[in-house]
Structure formats: C-alpha cells, structure tokens
Amino acid sequence: MKLSVCFIALCLLPIATAFSLFKICPILDCEESCRDGRVEVDGCETCTCVDICEEAGCGKGSDDYTCQVISTNGYRRTKNGEVMSVYRAKCNKVCPPDPVCDKKCYFGSELKDECPTCDCKDICKEKNVECPENFRCEVNGSHIVGIGYPITWETGCVQDVCKAGEPEVDNNGFRVRCNGHEENTCSEGFTCVLHSNGDGSCCPGDQN
Ligand SMILES: *[C@@H]1O[C@H](CO)[C@@H](O)[C@H](O)[C@H]1NC(C)=O
Numbered sequence: 001m002k003l004s005v006c007f008i009a010l011c012l013l014p015i016a017t018a019f020s021l022f023k024i025c026p027i028l029d030c031e032e033s034c035r036d037g038r039v040e041v042d043g044c045e046t047c048t049c050v051d052i053c054e055e056a057g058c059g060k061g062s063d064d065y066t067c068q069v070i071s072t073n074g075y076r077r078t079k080n081g082e083v084m085s086v087y088r089a090k091c092n093k094v095c096p097p098d099p100v101c102d103k104k105c106y107f108g109s110e111l112k113d114e115c116p117t118c119d120c121k122d123i124c125k126e127k128n129v130e131c132p133e134n135f136r137c138e139v140n141g142s143h144i145v146g147i148g149y150p151i152t153w154e155t156g157c158v159q160d161v162c163k164a165g166e167p168e169v170d171n172n173g174f175r176v177r178c179n180g181h182e183e184n185t186c187s188e189g190f191t192c193v194l195h196s197n198g199d200g201s202c203c204p205g206d207q208n
Contacts, residue, residue, distance in 0.1 A: 023042075023043055023044065025043070025044035025045065026044065028045060028046070028047055030047035031047070032047075032049065034049035034050060035049070035084070035087060036049065036050045036051070036052045036087055037049070037050045037076070037078070037084075038050065045079060052069065052087060052088065052089040053067035053069065053089045055089065056089035056090075056091055058089070058091035058092075059091065063094065064093060064094055065091045065092060065093055065094060066091075066092050066094055067089050067090070067091055067092075068089070068090045068091075068092055068148070069087050069088075069089060069090075070087060070088050070089075070090050070147055070148040071085060071087055071147065072085070072086050072087065072088050072146070073146070074086035088148075090148050093113075093114035093115060095114070095115035095116065096115065098116055099116065099117065099118050101118035102118070103118075103120065104173075105118075105119075105120035105121065106120075106139075106169070106172060106173020106174075107120070107121050107123050107139055107153055107173060108120070108121040108150075108151075109121060123139050123153045123155060124137035124138070124139070124155055127153075127155055129155050129157070131157035132157065134159065134160050135157040135158060135159055135160055136157070136158060136159075136160040137155055137156070137157055138155065138156060138157075138158050138174075138175055139153045139154070139155055139173065139174070140154055140155065140156045140158075140174060140175070141153070141154035141174075142154060158175070158195065158199065158201070159195040159196060159197070159199075159201075161193040161194070161195055161200075161201050161203065162193065162201060162203035162204065162207070163203065163207050164203075164204065164205065164207075165203065165204035165205070166204070167201035167202055167203060168186060168187055168190045168201070168202035168203075168204070175201060175202075176190075176201070176202045177199060177200060177201070178192035178200040178201070178202055179192070179194070179198065179199075179200050180192045180194050180200055185202070186202030187202065189204065189205070190202035190203060190204055190205075191203055191205065191206050191207045193207055
C-alpha cells in the first residue's frame with residue numbers, strides 16, 4: 001500500500017511539472033500598461049501591476065519613510081517582447097526640518113538616525129587620507145555614480161601654506177586657487193600665498 005502511494009506521487013510530479021512549463025496563459029486585455037511589470041499568478045500574468053514601493057515596504061507602513069521611484073540604466077523585456085526601463089524603489093527617512101547651524105556643511109552633514117545634524121562630514125577622515133608633513137588634505141572634486149546615489153568626493157593633499165587660519169573656499173567649499181600674478185582671485189581680507197608647485201591658496205589676513 002505504502003509503495004503504491006509513493007509510485008503515484010513520483011508519476012504525477014513530472015506530469016505536473018510538464019503542465020506548468022507548457023501552460024497556456026489566457027490573453028490579457030488590460031486597460032493600463034505596467035511600468036514595473038505585472039503580478040503573476042500560477043505562472044500567468046494578471047492585469048495587476050507590480051508595485052515596487054509596496055515590495056520595498058519602506059518603514060513597514062509607518063509614516064517614518066517615504067518611497068521614491070528612481071530610474072536606473074537597466075532594461076527588461078516583457079513576456080511579449082517589449083523592452084522597458086527598470087526602476088527601483090528607494091526608501092527615504094522623513095526627517096524634521098533641517099537644524100539651523102552656525103556653519104555650512106559643503107560636503108554633507110553627519111547623520112543621526114538617518115537625519116542631518118549640525119556636524120559636518122569630514123571626508124578626509126572618512127577616507128583615511130594621510131598627507132605628508134606640511135600638507136593638508138582637501139576635498140578637490142566630486143563625481144556622481146547615478147541619480148539617487150550619494151556624491152563621491154575626491155580628495156588630494158596640498159601644501160599647507162597659511163600661517164594662521166584656513167584657506168579661503170568658494171561657495172561649494174573648494175579651495176580658492178591663486179597664482180599671485182593674474183588678477184587677484186582672493187576675496188578681500190585674504191592674501192595669495194604661493195605653493196612650491198605654482199598653485200596658491202588665499203590665506204586669511206596679510207600673512208606677514
Ligand atoms: C585632486 O587631488 C588629487 C591628488 O592630489 C589629484 O590627482 C586630482 O587631480 C585633484 N583633482 C582636482 C579636480 O584638482
């Protein structure tokens with residue numbers, strides 16, 4: 001008895017598999033097209049659209065997060081051969097209004113519970129940049145991998161020429177360069193001090 005049940009099960013399994021592989025799905029007549037694909041039931045598409053934000057479950061239904069749909073460079077092919085862009089869901093923490101801070105953070109703020117604080121990010125420290133003696137680390141450029149990704153900051157070591165204070169930075173936090181010859185690029189109250197390689201920094205005061 002036991003043996004025959006086992007035999008039937010083994011026999012039915014390949015038949016069931018074969019049926020699902022060659023299953024013929026009903027032709028759908030859906031009103032809307034689905035940006036992120038259709039929900040499938042038993043291997044057949046339905047008219048219900050996939051909701052990538054629901055799948056991402058940002059904050060599991062609490063108000064702490066919002067879901068943002070972001071385009072990617074990816075493509076997918078639908079069952080009927082259409083090529084569609086691929087989007088992804090990004091969960092964003094809902095933060096209270098940004099704190100009012102004394103100083104501006106050019107390269108981002110430190111986060112606490114995913115929300116910005118008044119402490120500025122120290123990119124050089126984060127990247128563990130070590131500069132030779134009498135050189136300082138500075139952020140000197142940026143690049144972006146893609147929409148929705150954080151900015152990648154580039155750093156370099158520059159001669160530390162200011163006797164006192166920090167070199168002048170522009171509106172984006174990058175060091176103002178000067179060469180001492182052409183029109184003075186330093187703001188009032190700053191003096192151009194040349195580096196040994198021809199670069200120059202605007203140092204506060206007259207530096208003499
Ligand atoms: C930043 O500094 C690095 C290292 O000194 C250098 O290779 C790079 O060219 C600099 N980038 C810019 C934009 O000046």
